[in-house]
Amino acid sequence: MQSPDDAVPGQPADRSRPGSETGATVGVSAADPATGRGTESDPDPVIARIPEQSGERSPVDVPIDTAVPADERRSTAVRSISALFAVLAILVTLVHVFFVFLHVAPNNTLTQDYRKPTGTWIYPYFEQNWALFAPNPMSENFRVQAQSRVRNADGTIVESDWSDLTGDDLKHIRGNPYPSKADQNMIRRAWSSYADAHDAKDESAIGARGPLTQNYLRRIVVHRFQDAGANRSVESVRVRVATTPIGRPDAKTKPETSYRMLGWWETKPDDFR
Template sequence: MSIGLLASTAVVLATALLVHVTMIFLTLAPANVLKTRDQALIDSYVQPEFGQDWKLFAPNPKQRNDAIGVRLRTTGAHRVQHVSGWVNLTDQDVTAIKGDPAPSHTSQNMLRIAWDNSEALHGPDNQPKGVRGVVAGAYLKRIVLQRVGHRWRGETITAVQIAGRYTMVPPPSWTGEETPDTTTYRVLPWWPVTGQDYKGL
């Protein structure tokens, strides 16, 4: 291979690397003239292969604590129905990683993201917003059923009711701000459970 070809290849690779680093930098950088002017070009390069869901220069952590729970309707002997108490699935996830030197947040993140997606794709009346809302609700239900299993205390699960509890994260003591003391809830309607919901679990 000639020196000229090697030099040309090096220039092409260096240019490609420079373009890539510049595009990633611009997509993460705070708003500026260049980013505003060329936003469509930047997005067309970065999405979807190099998309980021974090901010390098201005991190935006969650400002509330979410807890997701479920209660179950079951059918026992002589077709008698029972309703369980609330089971705090988020608390189970937190308990599972406490004291673990290398904890995995996979289950916790899966549940939280499924809840967030379902919440965003359902209206205030808890009706799904189109097909994506139906799919998001079914996905959330399957994740919950994966956690609780096919039966609850020896009885067949026939329906689930999922709810979220939101508590604002208290501000740092040095800010002098009041600690919010409000806790809000979102309780979804009962969703029937069939054998199809367990398919593949």
């Protein structure tokens, strides 16, 4: 039998010695008693065997891999981004609920302090109306109609026929799953504001908002005629409102329509802006 010391260089040593198949051997140099260091001249180093336990690998054979798998890094990034979006969504929701609360809350010091930012956040897409909780059904329908005087190229003035502005808005609303807020509310609210700020008998202004509501209604009418192709040739406009009471379903007679006619309003340069 060949001993490890007699092995030929370049050839593996004979592993048939007893105990060699059950454990690993580690060569340890004999230590000098005086210095505690190994001596290089010792021809026969001490052989210490480290027993191996069943089913376990030697610590020296365990690979050390500190790299994080790509799937795990991607999963961590997705979770971080999802958490960020969740936090942002919660913050936006809280801000929205806060402003809606201020908008529908009774008038107080807090609503007065935040009136401007509340209006900026709410209008025109998040408007709330208490009529949803305390309905006040309409008892009549009204249609805003307008007429214009247009100056031709030769200097003559032509008076147009009556245009049904409310009817034009209804055409844009019906059959449209996402109707415009302007089509639904602009002309209706403009007239309601004017009617609340003016006497129905002589059209005199009631309070300081009277001239403002008149200018607002006139500009809307001028813009409607501009959209119809009149451009800046509109000299003046006139408004009338046709009001029809809502009758009972079993009524035998049709309710009569009444008209409220306003005077001619001359256009101003700011009306065409």
